[in-house]
Amino acid sequence: MDSTSLGTVISTIDSPTTSFFSFVISSPNVRKGQFVQTRCEDGMLFGTISEIMRANRYFEHAESVSEYEKGSPMPQNFPTADWEYVIARVRALGVYKEGRLVRSIFPAAPGSKVEGANEQALKELLGFEEKGLNLGKLQNHAIDAKFNLTRLLQKHLAILAMSGAGKSYLCGVLIEELLDRGKEQGRIAVIVIDVHGEYLGFKSGQYARQTQIFDGKKVRVSLKNVSPQMLFEWVSELSSPQKREIALLLKRMKGKMKEKQETVGLAELIKEIEASEMKDNMKGPILSWLAEINSMRLISKGDFPKIGELAKPGTLSVLDLSDIDSLKKKQIIVSYFARRLFLRRKKGLIPPFLLLIEESHNFAREKAPKESAISKSIIETLAREGRKFGASICLVSQRPVQLSTTALSQCNSNIILRVTNPFDVKHIAESCEGIDNYAQNAITTLRVGEALVIGEAASHPIFINVRKRKSKHSTKGEGLEDSARKFEEEQERKEKDVEAFI
Ligand SMILES: Nc1ncnc2c1ncn2[C@@H]1O[C@H](COP(=O)(O)OP(=O)(O)OP(=O)(O)O)[C@@H](O)[C@H]1O
Ligand SMILES: [Mg+2]
Structure with a gap:
C-alpha cells in the first residue's frame, strides 16, 4: 500500500496515549476505518482511524463569526481556507514486533509521520491467508x-x-x-x-x-433411528402409561427388525398395535397419536x-x-x-x-x-x-x-x-x-x-x-411490479387458452 505520509502525530490534551493518538492530515486519502502505521520506539505501531474532525480557528468563536458575517462572508476578508485543518483520531491496535502484534506499552511520538498500513503486515495482522476463504475486500484497502x-x-x-x-x-x-x-x-x-x-x-x-x-x-426419517423420546417431542399429549407402552412397543419392534434383518415403517407399527390385545382405552389414544405422526409423512423405512x-x-x-x-x-x-x-x-x-x-x-x-x-x-x-x-x-x-x-x-x-x-x-x-x-x-x-x-x-x-x-x-x-405483471400475464394466457379451446 502507499507508504507516503498521511500526516503528522500531534500532541493534544488527552493524546497520544498508549491507546489513542491523533494526527493532522496532510493527504486527501484519509478515511474513517482505515488502518495506519507510525514508527515508534518499540517498532511499528498500527492503528485504525476511529474519527476524523475538521477544524478552523477562524470559525471557533460564535460571536465573532456572527459579527463578521454581518458584513460579507468571512472567506472574502480572511484567509480562512489556509487555516482549515483536519485531525484524525486513531485507536492504537498494537506494535508489530518480530512478526507479531503486541500490545502497545508506549505512546506514538508527537511529530512522527503517519502512513497507510503496509499491505503485507496488515494481512498478517488481521490473520488473512493467501489460501483462505475470500469473502470480499477490506474496506479502504485494496486487500x-x-x-x-x-x-x-x-x-x-x-x-x-x-x-x-x-x-x-x-x-x-x-x-x-x-x-x-x-x-x-x-x-x-x-x-x-x-x-x-x-x-x-x-x-x-x-x-x-x-x-x-x-x-x-x-x-423421510427412518423409524429405526427414531427414539420414543424423539416421538414424544414431536407430538405430546400422551400420558405416562401410554408413553411407557409406546416405548415398549418400539423396543420390541426394533428387536424384531434386528432379528429378522428387515426394516419396517410406521404403517407396520400401526398394524401391529391394531392387531394386539391392548386395552381399548390404551389402544385408542395411542393409535390416534400415531395417526397424527403418520400424517406428517415423515417416518419411513429408511432415511x-x-x-x-x-x-x-x-x-x-x-x-x-x-x-x-x-x-x-x-x-x-x-x-x-x-x-x-x-x-x-x-x-x-x-x-x-x-x-x-x-x-x-x-x-x-x-x-x-x-x-x-x-x-x-x-x-x-x-x-x-x-x-x-x-x-x-x-x-x-x-x-x-x-x-x-x-x-x-x-x-x-x-x-x-x-x-x-x-x-x-x-x-x-x-x-x-x-x-x-x-x-x-x-x-x-x-x-x-x-x-x-x-x-x-x-x-x-x-x-x-x-x-x-x-x-x-x-x-x-x-x-x-414484476409479481403483478407476471400474475396478469398468466391470467391473460389462461383466458386465451380457454377461448381457443371453446
Ligand atoms: N454483496 C452484494 N452485492 C450485490 N448485491 C447484493 C449483495 N448482497 C446482497 N445483494 C442483493 O440484495 C438483495 C437482498 O440480499 P439477500 O437476499 O442476501 O438478503 P437477506 O439478508 O438474506 O434477506 P432475508 O432476511 O429477507 O432473507 C438481493 O437481491 C441481492 O442480490
Ligand atoms: Mg435470506
Missing part, C-alpha cells in the same frame, strides 16, 4: 479479505442482519469459497437448511456438479437423504424446505438430521461439515414453548460441543433477539450486515465480544453488501465489502 477456514468456522459462525441486507448472498459467497477448495486444502461438507429456496441457484452453473438439492417434501449422501467432502447439500408450511415439520427435520450428522461425525463416519441454518431463530428460539422448541436443544448441543468433532454450524438470522443466547454466544465468529432495529443492535453488541461504540454505530449505517467481521475470524473487527457472487443468487423477493 482481499481471505479468512482462515478453521478460524472462521470451527467455533461456529453467526451471520446477523436485517431482512434484505445480504445475508443469503454472503452465505452464497461463503459456500462458493468452500466448494472451490481442492482436496489438498481440506474440503468440508456443506449442508444448508434452505427455508426459502434461495440456494437452488447452485444447481445451475459452475457448481452444479458439486450440488445436490433434496426436496423437503420427499425427506432420505441418507446421512452419508448428505455429507460429502466438497459437496453442497441443500435441504429445500421452502414447500413445507408447518414449522413443526421443519423443526423435526432439522432436529433429526442435525442429530444424525453429529452422531455420525463423532464416530468419524462422515467428513467434517458446516451446517448452515437460515432463519435460525425459528429453529433455536430463545423463549420458545416446549412444543415449538424441537430443534433447539440439538442446535445448542452442536454449538457447545461441535467444535471438538469438526461439526460446525452457521446461524443466519434477521432476528438475533429471538435467537437462543446459548447458541449465539458459542458462535465465536460473527458477520454483521446492516441492522437498524435498536433492540437487535443492543443484543448484538451484548452477545458479540469486541464490538465497540464505533462498530455499533457503524452497523446501522452499513449499505447492502457491507459487513462487519468480528471475533475469532479476524484478529481485529474489520469492515468488508462482500464480493460478487460467481453463481446465481435466487431471491424470493422479486419486486411487486
Whole structure:
C-alpha cells in the first residue's frame, strides 16, 4: 500500500496515549476505518482511524463569526481556507514486533509521520491467508479479505442482519469459497437448511456438479433411528402409561427388525398395535397419536437423504424446505438430521461439515414453548460441543433477539450486515465480544453488501465489502411490479387458452 505520509502525530490534551493518538492530515486519502502505521520506539505501531474532525480557528468563536458575517462572508476578508485543518483520531491496535502484534506499552511520538498500513503486515495482522476463504475486500484497502477456514468456522459462525441486507448472498459467497477448495486444502461438507429456496441457484452453473438439492417434501426419517423420546417431542399429549407402552412397543419392534434383518415403517407399527390385545382405552389414544405422526409423512423405512449422501467432502447439500408450511415439520427435520450428522461425525463416519441454518431463530428460539422448541436443544448441543468433532454450524438470522443466547454466544465468529432495529443492535453488541461504540454505530449505517467481521475470524473487527457472487443468487423477493405483471400475464394466457379451446 502507499507508504507516503498521511500526516503528522500531534500532541493534544488527552493524546497520544498508549491507546489513542491523533494526527493532522496532510493527504486527501484519509478515511474513517482505515488502518495506519507510525514508527515508534518499540517498532511499528498500527492503528485504525476511529474519527476524523475538521477544524478552523477562524470559525471557533460564535460571536465573532456572527459579527463578521454581518458584513460579507468571512472567506472574502480572511484567509480562512489556509487555516482549515483536519485531525484524525486513531485507536492504537498494537506494535508489530518480530512478526507479531503486541500490545502497545508506549505512546506514538508527537511529530512522527503517519502512513497507510503496509499491505503485507496488515494481512498478517488481521490473520488473512493467501489460501483462505475470500469473502470480499477490506474496506479502504485494496486487500482481499481471505479468512482462515478453521478460524472462521470451527467455533461456529453467526451471520446477523436485517431482512434484505445480504445475508443469503454472503452465505452464497461463503459456500462458493468452500466448494472451490481442492482436496489438498481440506474440503468440508456443506449442508444448508434452505427455508426459502434461495440456494437452488447452485444447481445451475459452475457448481452444479458439486450440488445436490433434496426436496423437503420427499425427506423421510427412518423409524429405526427414531427414539420414543424423539416421538414424544414431536407430538405430546400422551400420558405416562401410554408413553411407557409406546416405548415398549418400539423396543420390541426394533428387536424384531434386528432379528429378522428387515426394516419396517410406521404403517407396520400401526398394524401391529391394531392387531394386539391392548386395552381399548390404551389402544385408542395411542393409535390416534400415531395417526397424527403418520400424517406428517415423515417416518419411513429408511432415511432420505441418507446421512452419508448428505455429507460429502466438497459437496453442497441443500435441504429445500421452502414447500413445507408447518414449522413443526421443519423443526423435526432439522432436529433429526442435525442429530444424525453429529452422531455420525463423532464416530468419524462422515467428513467434517458446516451446517448452515437460515432463519435460525425459528429453529433455536430463545423463549420458545416446549412444543415449538424441537430443534433447539440439538442446535445448542452442536454449538457447545461441535467444535471438538469438526461439526460446525452457521446461524443466519434477521432476528438475533429471538435467537437462543446459548447458541449465539458459542458462535465465536460473527458477520454483521446492516441492522437498524435498536433492540437487535443492543443484543448484538451484548452477545458479540469486541464490538465497540464505533462498530455499533457503524452497523446501522452499513449499505447492502457491507459487513462487519468480528471475533475469532479476524484478529481485529474489520469492515468488508462482500464480493460478487460467481453463481446465481435466487431471491424470493422479486419486486411487486414484476409479481403483478407476471400474475396478469398468466391470467391473460389462461383466458386465451380457454377461448381457443371453446
Ligand atoms: N454483496 C452484494 N452485492 C450485490 N448485491 C447484493 C449483495 N448482497 C446482497 N445483494 C442483493 O440484495 C438483495 C437482498 O440480499 P439477500 O437476499 O442476501 O438478503 P437477506 O439478508 O438474506 O434477506 P432475508 O432476511 O429477507 O432473507 C438481493 O437481491 C441481492 O442480490
Ligand atoms: Mg435470506
